[in-house]
Structure formats: structure tokens, C-alpha cells
Amino acid sequence: MTVTSHTNEIRKNHLISGGAKSMSPLILLIVWFGVVACRTPVLFWHGFANAYTVSSITLIKENLETLYPDLYIKVLQIGDTVVEDFVNSISMHPDRQIEIACNATQSDERLRDGYVGIGFSQGGLLLRGLAQRCSHPPMKKMITMGTMHQGVYGLPNCNIYFVCDIIRRLYSRLAYTDFWQNYFVQATYWHNPLDIDNYKRRNTFLADINNENRINGTYIDNLNRLEKFVMVKYTKETFVVPSESEWFGYYETALDNQTQTLENSQLYIDDRLGLRRMHDEGKLDFLTVPWEHVEFHWDWFKDNIVDRYL
16 A cells, blocks of 8 residues: 555654564554555535635645645646636636546546545536546545536526526527537536527537436446535525536426426436436435535534545
């Protein structure tokens, strides 16, 4: 087993060279495994219009490093600078972002035995794309915070129905054009329930990773390799519309004012993504938090995420 940190290497050398002569082989073996064994590494992916320096991830990283000094943490960065990472979260197509993320994880020796992926908002959707398309190194657990797994069809913080409806219908005309699909990430998970055929035909990302048009067995197999798939929904959500998308629910087909749960969706009934099988095997966990979109409180995160899944 490879020692995964310089600190561990120092500890290992100190323990073995300092007391090897007085220790039995069994004790040495126990000491060895106690030193080199470590928690599964953690990988973070931030959301839309953010960068790897976003305060919530920085806080989590600092707290985790305090709790577990030997824990390896990687925060994905799509670009060479903070500005590039920020811009790419808005304008770089998800396919390219996932390709970059796959290369980054595969080239990181400390992730080779697997990792826990945690994604915030849009980052959780891209993280799922990574799990489905990039099986090495293996993602052992996936935790998504406020992630639109079935996409969105609505404007953040829009409370006047007829105004919201007019704007989202206008946006639907733009979202499925080549330009918007290529250069605006949010357009790639714009999911119009009133025009499903156009969505399936013109969408260049969400329809693919949700196996809407054809069954990609590799996506199913890779997703089912997860030990746990945890979805966290924000009960005061105003950014992801509908909020049911955070639990893989969505609007009923041809309706924009009535939602359905994952279990009642055709995606689940036909098991097009293997989610029903995962649910039957106890791999899906659904959590709620009483906050606005990706609002963050460390105490809750530690009790419900760190202590249970890391």
C-alpha cells in the first residue's frame, strides 16, 4: 500500500527506525497498517459562476484538514487561474470540463485507489457526468448538494408566474440553439417539459447523461459502482426550479406546474439509468436541509456528511 502523504512517510520512518529492534513482527505489522491506512480522499467540484476558491469549499477543506491531517483533499480547478475557473464554469461545455476533470483525477496518484466526490449545485451535475464517463480512478461515493439532476425550467427567485412563464418560454427559444448549447453551461441542462422532443433532440449534455435518447450501458454500470449516491435537497430553494430536481424528480411531461418524484418518473420506472436498482440495493440516500440554495453550515455538514460518508 502506498503512503499517501509526506507526513505519513515521516511518521512511518520514525516509528520503524526508532523502535524496530524492540518490536515483534506482529506489532510492526499493526503499526505499519495503522500508519499508512488513511481515509478515502475527497474531491470537490464547485458550482456555476464560482471558482475553486469559493468560501464554502475553503471552509470545509480547512475544517477537514484540522479533523483529519492525513486526509487528501482535491478541489477541481478548470483553468490555470481563478478567473479562468470562474469563466469556464459559465461558458465551457460540460463535456470538455468533464474531460479535463477526468485527466486531472487520472494523473493524481493519490486518487488512484478511489475517492469520495462532493459537488455543489452545477458541480454535482458535472460530478455525476464524471462518475458515469470516467471510471478510473473509481468514485466510491458521490454527494451532491443542491444539484439539478433533471435540469431546470425556471428562473432563480422569480415569484410572479406570468412574468416567469414569459421569460422561460423566450429562454427556451435560445437555449437549444447551437451557440447557447456550446457557450452557456446552464443551457445544457435547460429541460423544457412542454417540448420534450426538442429537448431530447437539441440538448447536448443532460439528455445524454440521463440516457434520454439511448441507453448507454457504461453509464449505468459506472453509476452502479458507487457505494453511495447522496442527494441533498434545499427546502427553501429558489435557484433550482423545480427543487425536486435535486432529488432526481421533475415536472410531469407536458406540465410546468406539477412535479413528480423520482420513483414516479419514467426514468425510474424504466430504470434507464440504473437508479431503481441502486435504490433497491440501498445505495441512494435523500437528505434535506432547511436553507436557501447551497447555504452552508459546518455543524450540519459534519454531522450528516462527514461523520456518515467520509
